[in-house]
Amino acid sequence: MDVYLIDGTYELFRHFFAVPASADVSSQEIGAVRGVLTSVLSMIERGATHLGVATDHVVESFRNDLYPGYKTSEGVDPQLLSQFPILEEALQAMGVVVWPMVEFEADDALASAAANAAKDNRVGQVLICTPDKDLSQCVVGTRIVQLDRRQSITRDEAGVVAKFGVGPQSIPDYLAVVGDSADGFPGVQGWGAKAAALVLSRYFHLEEIPKDWRQWDPSIRRARALSESLSAAWNDALLFRTLATLRLDVPVFDSVDELCWKGPRPEFDAYCQRMKSPDLLRRVKSAAARLG
Numbered sequence: 335m336d337v338y339l340i341d342g343t344y345e346l347f348r349h350f351f352a353v354p355a356s357a358d359v360s361s362q363e364i365g366a367v368r369g370v371l372t373s374v375l376s377m378i379e380r381g382a383t384h385l386g387v388a389t390d391h392v393v394e395s396f397r398n399d400l401y402p403g404y405k406t407s408e409g410v411d412p413q414l415l416s417q418f419p420i421l422e423e424a425l426q427a428m429g430v431v432v433w434p435m436v437e438f439e440a441d442d443a444l445a446s447a448a449a450n451a452a453k454d455n456r457v458g459q460v461l462i463c464t465p466d467k468d469l470s471q472c473v474v475g476t477r478i479v480q481l482d483r484r485q486s487i488t489r490d491e492a493g494v495v496a497k498f499g500v501g502p503q504s505i506p507d508y509l510a511v512v513g514d515s516a517d518g519f520p521g522v523q524g525w526g527a528k529a530a531a532l533v534l535s536r537y538f539h540l541e542e543i544p545k546d547w548r549q550w551d552p553s554i555r556r557a558r559a560l561s562e563s564l565s566a567a568w569n570d571a572l573l574f575r576t577l578a579t580l581r582l583d584v585p586v587f588d589s590v591d592e593l594c595w596k597g598p599r600p601e602f603d604a605y606c607q608r609m610k611s612p613d614l615l616r617r618v619k620s621a622a623a624r625l626g
Contacts, residue, residue, distance in 0.1 A: 499531025
């Protein structure tokens with residue numbers, strides 16, 4: 335079996351800006367919810383048997399306590415935020431396992447689920463369905479990979495190196511110095527993507543970079559400036575790496591068997607009626623019927 339781990343937050347954002355607005359019978363906006371449900375269903379129709387969806391039930395997490403500039407829900411369209419609990423309930427009604435995150439982030443749940451699933455010898459491949467660069471740190475060889483469903487790109491460990499210039503183990507260090515505008519931390523001044531890739535491809539982690547720039551690999555240009563900049567921002571760099579490092583201790587599941595899709599729950603009919611989605615209900619029941 336293969337295990338598909340879906341970034342529900344990314345999917346909800348993507349569909350919110352990609353599909354037309356649509357209201358349910360109570361005039362609640364549900365266009366993005368319906369889009370995500372249809373997208374997940376299409377995976378099941380194409381043969382996905384084991385899958386789970388992680389969402390940011392609350393955008394803020396423990397990282398906001400570590401760094402005041404970390405991302406929040408401020409500025410997010412209320413019509414988008416209002417669809418998170420609806421999506422979580424609707425997916426559960428459709429029979430899909432959902433991890434709504436409050437203390438942690440959806441990325442932490444995906445990272446934990448990927449690590450757990452990879453331990454099971456019955457699992458052929460773990461596919462983390464998101465283009466989010468943070469999840470690249472979870473890639474392991476060809477066993478745990480990233481799948482960008484929108485662009486039909488599968489990225490294994492060699493693909494991570496090709497994209498970022500560093501391996502998965504160095505992604506948190508890479509993000510620490512380059513910064514991540516989506517998550518709200520700036521990185522280290524003077525460290526762009528090329529410099530970070532060049533340095534961290536030789537010294538995999540921040541602590542392994544020689545303190546004396548004269549001991550750096552001579553092929554690294556601007557060694558003195560990069561070293562001085564990193565030294566001046568050392569504590570910030572370590573903090574940013576902590577922010578970028580995904581947790582692997584989120585309680586998600588005890589066995590991959592829990593991720594097996596067995597069809598919708600009885601309440602899914604009511605959800606489809608509420609969303610005015612009879613075709614979605616028909617397709618889900620048809621997919622369930624094929625399970626035998």
